[in-house]
Amino acid sequence: MAENGKPKLALYWAASCGGCEISVLAIHEKILDVAEAFDIVFWPCVMDFKVSDVEALEDGEIDVCLFNGAIRTDENAHMAHLLRRKSKVMVAYGSCAMEGCMPGLANFYDRERIMQFVYHDSPSTDNPDGVEPQTRTEVPEGELTLPGFWNTVRTLDQIVPVEYFIPGCPPEAKWTEAAINAIISGELPPPGSVIGMDVTVCDECPRERSEKKITRFYRPYEIIPDPDICLLDQGLFCAGIATRAGCGALCPQVNMGCRGCYGPNEGVVDGGARLISAIASVIDAKTPEEIDAVLDTLPDPAGYFYRFTLARSLMERTRLERQNGHKVARPLEEVPRLDPALKE
Structure with a gap:
């Protein structure tokens, strides 16, 4: 106080x-x-x-x-x-x-590849001397420092x-x-609680959903969606089917599919995997070839499914565990907290 x-x-x-x-x-x-x-x-x-x-x-x-x-x-x-x-x-x-x-999507790449693209390979980069930021740099006035960039x-x-x-x-x-x-x-919930709702965006969305099966996905510029019908039913990617409510379904109400920014609901271990499962349930395909054909109309699946949750996904958790010498991922609460000096 x-x-x-x-x-x-x-x-x-x-x-x-x-x-x-x-x-x-x-x-x-x-x-x-x-x-x-x-x-x-x-x-x-x-x-x-x-x-x-x-x-x-x-x-x-x-x-x-x-x-x-x-x-x-x-x-x-x-x-x-x-x-x-x-x-x-x-x-x-x-x-x-x-x-x-x-920011967690950067976990698809390591530090070296990020630095290479940003400071050397990006179409907008003009860096003929190949300069990269350093944690310590000597200048006539003294030493300049920058924080270390984690892997x-x-x-x-x-x-x-x-x-x-x-x-x-x-x-x-x-x-x-x-x-x-x-x-x-002073009326806080129990420690560990998420302050928000525990239903999905679909429960807040005013659009009518018939759980129609789809044979392809459309980009927003490819069709003019019906303002009253579920966007997913119309073939537009919408993460609301597996995303925690709380936003008031703002994006679907302006003809844009939910991006998934509120993350998964309580009890979901991997938000991206849950979203993959939910989206798979509406695909109308029976053979591997048909499934591939539908998924080919969805660009950047990793970006769609793990746009907001990659940093705490099972993939990342397994990666953390392997760095500590383990072969099998464990629940997050069992993973030792990282020493602040550990950046890999």
């Missing part, structure tokens, strides 16, 4: 786009309630705080930390450990912190213990408001 009796609140971004910061402001005038109820001690995106301000706090002095963004660099991991130590309650806020989100994107709870999860890319304002109200009232 602060001297004024208010609980202390910290907000931080790691490997993220900034959308989660904006989503906090999307609660509109309720932000005034936040300012009245909390003493905001760290929010570098909005106010001029320094890391030294956090380091000066006593361990556990921050009551709640809303941490958004995946863990991609040494700095991300350092701040996750620092804020975890200083906070009583750690909240993984948004898809990047909770599932890895789109693998991690979720927040793969690095530090997390009490609560708020899904979404970014979370809808109503869930941010619900979380803040629960914190203010």
Whole structure:
């Protein structure tokens, strides 16, 4: 608690786009309630705080930390450990912190291939000297440093213990408001809970679904969909069939299939595998050749099925275990937490 009796609140971004910061402001005038109820001690995106301000706090002095963004660099991991130590309650806020989100798609490649493409092979790159960022660089004025770039994107709870999860890319304002109200009232759910709904986007979607079988997928520019009929029934890829509700089915209501940003429902171990299973159930094909023909109309299947969840998928979990000398993947809660110095 602060001297004024208010609980202390910290907000931080790691490997993220900034959308989660904006989503906090999307609660509109309720932000005034936040300012009245909390003493905001760290929010570098909005106010001029320094890391030294956090380091000066006593361990556990921050009551709640809303941490958004995946863990991609040494700095991300350092701040996750620092804020975890200083906070009583750690909240993984948004898809990047909770599932890895789109930054997690980089796990299909290693650090060297990413650097090669970004700084050498990209069509827009003009780098004749082949310069790549270094963690330490000597210049006439002294030494410049950059945080180390990890080989693998991690979720927040793969690095530090997390009490609560708020899904979404970014979370809808109503869930941010619900979380803040629960914190203010002291009526938080049990630790480990996801603050949100436990049905699928289909349950929120007003479109009529007949569970029609499809023989091909269409890109959004290829057809004009009926505004009242399920997009999946019309052959447009929609992840709502296997995605946690809570957004109000915003994308389907503007003729765009659900992207899956709220992640899988409770109890689902691998969101991408669950989505693959759900989509497979609507494909009208009997032979391997027919199945291949349908799937050939779906470009970038890895990007569709694991767009938001690759960093915590079974594939990635198996990869983590093999790095530790194990041959079989184990549940995430049994995987040893990574030392912040381990970047491979």
